[in-house]
Amino acid sequence: MGRAPCCDKANVKRGPWSPDEDAALKSYVETHGTGGNWIALPRKAGLRRCGKSCRLRWLNYLRPDIKHGGFTEEEDNIICSFYSQMGSRWSVIASQLPGRTDNDVKNYWNTKLKKKLMAGKVTLKTMSDNLSTLDSTPSLPVGQRAQTHNLAFPAGQTQSYSRQSILTDANSGFNKTESLSLDPVQLYGLAFVDGSEFGETSRNNHINVSMSQEGSSISDSSSCALDKKYLSLPENSEAEAIEDLMDFGFGFHYDLVNGLYSQDKAADAAPCYPELADLTYDDIQLQGLNQNLI
DNA sequence: AACCGGGCCAACCGCCAGTTC
DNA sequence: GGAACTGGCGGTTGGCCCGGT
Numbered sequence: 050m051g052r053a054p055c056c057d058k059a060n061v062k063r064g065p066w067s068p069d070e071d072a073a074l075k076s077y078v079e080t081h082g083t084g085g086n087w088i089a090l091p092r093k094a095g096l097r098r099c100g101k102s103c104r105l106r107w108l109n110y111l112r113p114d115i116k117h118g119g120f121t122e123e124e125d126n127i128i129c130s131f132y133s134q135m136g137s138r139w140s141v142i143a144s145q146l147p148g149r150t151d152n153d154v155k156n157y158w159n160t161k162l163k164k165k166l167m168a169g170k171v172t173l174k175t176m177s178d179n180l181s182t183l184d185s186t187p188s189l190p191v192g193q194r195a196q197t198h199n200l201a202f203p204a205g206q207t208q209s210y211s212r213q214s215i216l217t218d219a220n221s222g223f224n225k226t227e228s229l230s231l232d233p234v235q236l237y238g239l240a241f242v243d244g245s246e247f248g249e250t251s252r253n254n255h256i257n258v259s260m261s262q263e264g265s266s267i268s269d270s271s272s273c274a275l276d277k278k279y280l281s282l283p284e285n286s287e288a289e290a291i292e293d294l295m296d297f298g299f300g301f302h303y304d305l306v307n308g309l310y311s312q313d314k315a316a317d318a319a320p321c322y323p324e325l326a327d328l329t330y331d332d333i334q335l336q337g338l339n340q341n342l343i
Numbered sequence: 344a345a346c347c348g349g350g351c352c353a354a355c356c357g358c359c360a361g362t363t364c
Numbered sequence: 365g366g367a368a369c370t371g372g373c374g375g376t377t378g379g380c381c382c383g384g385t
Contacts, residue, residue, distance in 0.1 A: 065379085087372065102372075105354070140373060155374075273350070314349055347385080355377075363369075 056088070056099040066106055070096060074103055075111045078133060083107075109150045116148025120157055128154060
């Protein structure tokens with residue numbers, strides 16, 4: 050049996066919210082709360098809207114602590130830093146930016162920040178820079194980060210990272226993690242490459258792609274030696290090479306090195322990067338599993 | 344003035360995971 | 365144990381706005 054729709058689409062209003070609807074929703078939620086049931090809320094509030102739509106409207110626009118307006122440079126840096134570590138986990142990134150929603154961050158990234166980054170107006174922080182930023186930024190003390198992550202990832206949900214392979218050269222970051230009391234998400238972030246790896250790229254003309262264990266076992270894997278697989282890049286500059294890969298839809302190095310590109314994408318890139326055509330997500334997963342078995 | 348294209352962003356869609364019964 | 369249901373998430377879309385021609 051298929052899943053029942055969350056609402057009767059024929060009888061709900063769609064499209065932009067009117068001021069009256071906003072007022073009705075705001076008034077209801079402020080008076081009664083959500084009652085833990087968004088699906089039933091629109092009926093109780095006298096709205097002809099889908100419950101999901103109400104939830105989204107409240108969370109992204111009507112909530113009193115929402116911050117409207119442009120992003121600051123500090124916010125830019127935080128977004129870039131976290132994106133480089135964990136990719137498009139917009140809810141996690143937004144949780145680091147008080148008053149910002151995942152939708153805001155996602156839109157901002159897709160429309161502006163990515164272009165700023167490519168234009169060199171913003172730089173991806175190295176992991177060590179990131180650590181120092183986080184540890185020195187009053188709004189992001191280590192303890193608070195852990196608290197935020199606990200909210201974002203209740204017990205047991207760390208498994209949601211399991212499909213993402215972790216990239217590391219097995220030397221970067223882990224020493225620091227031992228001195229910090231980190232939750233799995235933080236450890237996950239620390240396991241990723243930092244800018245120095247691109248420095249290495251520019252020196253030996255390789256992107257260093259390491260296969261590692263599943264995210265769910267990160268906490269046990271800090272000392273594991275990780276096999277490496279090298280992808281040769283054409284004889285152009287590092288920036289050009291990365292930009293070319295992005296043109297193929299690979300996204301940032303996070304996406305490339307974590308195997309989060311599809312076989313189709315690899316095939317698209319094959320004329321220029323034949324090595325990529327043979328490297329599928331399944332290959333990477335298999336390689337990672339093999340490493341676990343050794 | 345009319346048209347066009349790009350930027351921006353609110354809203355929707357579909358999927359997944361957790362919870363309830 | 366499994367079906368039904370809900371919340372949450374990331375990706376995508378559609379429409380408005382604005383500047384250029």
